[in-house]
Amino acid sequence: MRIVIALGGNALLRRDEALTAENQRKNISIAAKALAPIARQHDLIISHGNGPQVGLLALQGMAYKASEVYPLDILDAETEGMIGYLIEQELANLLPVERPCATLLTQIEVDPKDPAFAQPTKPIGPFYSETEANQLARERGWSIARDGEHFRRIVASPRPKRIFELGVIELLVNQGVIVICAGGGGIPTVQLEDGRLIGVEAVIDKDLASSLLARQLKADIFLMLTDVDAIYDAWLEPEARAFRRVSPQAISEYVFATGSMAPKVEAACEFVEQTGGIAGIGQLKDTSRIMTGEAGTVIAPNMDGIRWWP
Amino acid sequence: MRIVIALGGNALLRRDEALTAENQRKNISIAAKALAPIARQHDLIISHGNGPQVGLLALQGMAYKASEVYPLDILDAETEGMIGYLIEQELANLLPVERPCATLLTQIEVDPKDPAFAQPTKPIGPFYSETEANQLARERGWSIARDGEHFRRIVASPRPKRIFELGVIELLVNQGVIVICAGGGGIPTVQLEDGRLIGVEAVIDKDLASSLLARQLKADIFLMLTDVDAIYDAWLEPEARAFRRVSPQAISEYVFATGSMAPKVEAACEFVEQTGGIAGIGQLKDTSRIMTGEAGTVIAPNMDGIRWWP
Numbered sequence: 105m106r107i108v109i110a111l112g113g114n115a116l117l118r119r120d121e122a123l124t125a126e127n128q129r130k131n132i133s134i135a136a137k138a139l140a141p142i143a144r145q146h147d148l149i150i151s152h153g154n155g156p157q158v159g160l161l162a163l164q165g166m167a168y169k170a171s172e173v174y175p176l177d178i179l180d181a182e183t184e185g186m187i188g189y190l191i192e193q194e195l196a197n198l199l200p201v202e203r204p205c206a207t208l209l210t211q212i213e214v215d216p217k218d219p220a221f222a223q224p225t226k227p228i229g230p231f232y233s234e235t236e237a238n239q240l241a242r243e244r245g246w247s248i249a250r251d252g253e254h255f256r257r258i259v260a261s262p263r264p265k266r267i268f269e270l271g272v273i274e275l276l277v278n279q280g281v282i283v284i285c286a287g288g289g290g291i292p293t294v295q296l297e298d299g300r301l302i303g304v305e306a307v308i309d310k311d312l313a314s315s316l317l318a319r320q321l322k323a324d325i326f327l328m329l330t331d332v333d334a335i336y337d338a339w340l341e342p343e344a345r346a347f348r349r350v351s352p353q354a355i356s357e358y359v360f361a362t363g364s365m366a367p368k369v370e371a372a373c374e375f376v377e378q379t380g381g382i383a384g385i386g387q388l389k390d391t392s393r394i395m396t397g398e399a400g401t402v403i404a405p406n407m408d409g410i411r412w413w414p
Numbered sequence: 415m416r417i418v419i420a421l422g423g424n425a426l427l428r429r430d431e432a433l434t435a436e437n438q439r440k441n442i443s444i445a446a447k448a449l450a451p452i453a454r455q456h457d458l459i460i461s462h463g464n465g466p467q468v469g470l471l472a473l474q475g476m477a478y479k480a481s482e483v484y485p486l487d488i489l490d491a492e493t494e495g496m497i498g499y500l501i502e503q504e505l506a507n508l509l510p511v512e513r514p515c516a517t518l519l520t521q522i523e524v525d526p527k528d529p530a531f532a533q534p535t536k537p538i539g540p541f542y543s544e545t546e547a548n549q550l551a552r553e554r555g556w557s558i559a560r561d562g563e564h565f566r567r568i569v570a571s572p573r574p575k576r577i578f579e580l581g582v583i584e585l586l587v588n589q590g591v592i593v594i595c596a597g598g599g600g601i602p603t604v605q606l607e608d609g610r611l612i613g614v615e616a617v618i619d620k621d622l623a624s625s626l627l628a629r630q631l632k633a634d635i636f637l638m639l640t641d642v643d644a645i646y647d648a649w650l651e652p653e654a655r656a657f658r659r660v661s662p663q664a665i666s667e668y669v670f671a672t673g674s675m676a677p678k679v680e681a682a683c684e685f686v687e688q689t690g691g692i693a694g695i696g697q698l699k700d701t702s703r704i705m706t707g708e709a710g711t712v713i714a715p716n717m718d719g720i721r722w723w724p
Contacts, residue, residue, distance in 0.1 A: 122482070123482075124482050125485055161474075163478050164471075164477065165474050168470075168473050168477035172432070172433075172434050172435075178499065181495040181496050184495045185493070185495025185496070186488055188495075190488070193603070197609075206579060206582045208516055208518060269514070271514055272586065275585070275589055299507075301503055303499075
């Protein structure tokens with residue numbers, strides 16, 4: 105089988121942990137142990153989040169020379185290197201040499217006319233005071249929004265349209281290589297009218313990008329691994345209940361939190377509807393059990409009704 | 415033909431330029447114009463330096479949280495992402511779609527018993543006062559050395575032994591993909607006794623790593639592009655003269671500056687002696703003319719005597 109797995113940022117770093125190199129390696133080592141059994145048996149393509157890491161690079165850049173902070177496309181490329189390297193090294197350490205891993209920089213096309221560019225929503229990088237925030241907005245044309253007591257830069261989160269390295273990814277997967285790609289949702293790239301590509305300041309949702317990857321690679325299974333054990337209806341409410349198995353049609357009747365579960369559900373539904381494959385959402389430690397329906401939420405075609413946990 | 419090109423850090427950033435994103439993109443765009451004609455006609459594998467970029471990341475990390483500075487293997491991976499992305503995007507913009515580019519993270523094995531680890535020589539990152547330097551040496555076990563009026567961290571520069579992603583690189587090149595890899599000399603990696611790989615704090619010389627790449631890929635031509643127009647005997651002396659064409663045996667009678675031309679000459683000689691191919695050293699803008707012997711220094715087998723410029 106061909107399996108695409110999206111590792112959530114929260115699966116790679118607990119929310120209460122400092123973003124040190126040691127913590128990243130420790131968590132990625134745990135993730136690798138969960139993925140290795142799958143990598144031994146199946147075609148495997150791994151994508152990953154990068155929210156905390158891009159935030160760290162933005163903080164470091166601001167702390168050194170605020171006037172020369174790098175744009176988001178380059179920061180994303182840096183995190184694809186950083187995180188991809190650690191995943192590749194830790195996973196390859198658990199696999200036989202005949203199952204090589206490769207980390208591939210990935211540019212993903214977005215539409216410059218995507219309405220997201222007119223209405224940025226994705227907070228990124230450090231917290232600022234109102235004065236600092238206003239100054240940054242003036243000096244750099246950043247969009248700024250209140251985030252609790254502070255202010256943060258917000259950027260567009262346009263939809264992924266095309267994976268430029270798709271042919272190369274496919275070539276490697278067909279030769280038995282485990283490919284790590286599309287990190288952080290891919291490097292957001294626009295095609296200009298003259299045909300040239302240029303990176304843009306945006307963040308593509310990692311789950312939507314991974315869904316595109318899974319669809320275009322005609323994966324059989326698409327897993328999104330995070331720190332929540334399943335998709336819940338009425339999350340955090342007393343009557344909360346977790347979906348066990350549900351069709352795209354049935355789950356689309358429910359409403360989920362924007363920016364967390366909603367894009368995961370959307371990414372899963374797009375994949376299942378367009379390919380007839382199976383999507384799973386749950387915790388990293390349950391990876392194998394999600395695939396067998398013993399944990400997490402499975403979204404599958406042609407389901408009658410909804411099965412709930414427990 | 416199969417051609418490996420190593421882009422020197424000084425070919426990608428003039429020594430008097432600030433390391434901004436704009437300057438990097440501008441210079442890489444110029445480099446891409448020089449490489450595109452070769453990419454259209456030949457198999458092409460591109461490696462690159464990363465000295466200024468690793469220095470910048472180290473500075474940014476120190477400015478933000480000095481206690482959580484990332485190790486060099488991870489910083490190297492970040493720069494492979496950053497620089498590889500810009501090369502891939504700028505070069506692909508000049509090529510037809512049937513010549514795709516791919517940027518591959520590259521781990522290169524070094525020997526933990528390499529004598530370089532006992533005698534670090536490669537300066538890296540910010541300049542410190544003597545007090546700061548002594549404190550860093552004490553707190554982190556860094557090796558520190560005087561650099562002019564200041565002090566800098568120095569790290570080991572062990573020899574490259576094995577390119578772990580070689581099979582993947584070869585697979586892509588054989589399918590017509592232009593591969594960008596081994597950036598910054600590759601991520602220095604040690605194989606432990608139990609077989610596991612782990613990144614180490616070191617910097618592999620980019621030219622020696624690129625020579626290994628060129629040899630193992632059985633390249634026909636190996637070019638090292640920098641900001642100096644040729645290899646000189648008696649560089650900076652009144653009697654300085656530039657080699658035009660020379661054999662590995664003949665050039666090995668001369669002495670070159672450690673850390674700049676000496677590793678380039680060594681890298682070229684290793685390649686020519688072991689493969690019978692041709693190595694060239696010169697300026698980026700002369701790329702095509704170095705290949706035809708109209709510029710730069712060519713090191714080739716079976717030469718009688720030395721030809722000098724002009």
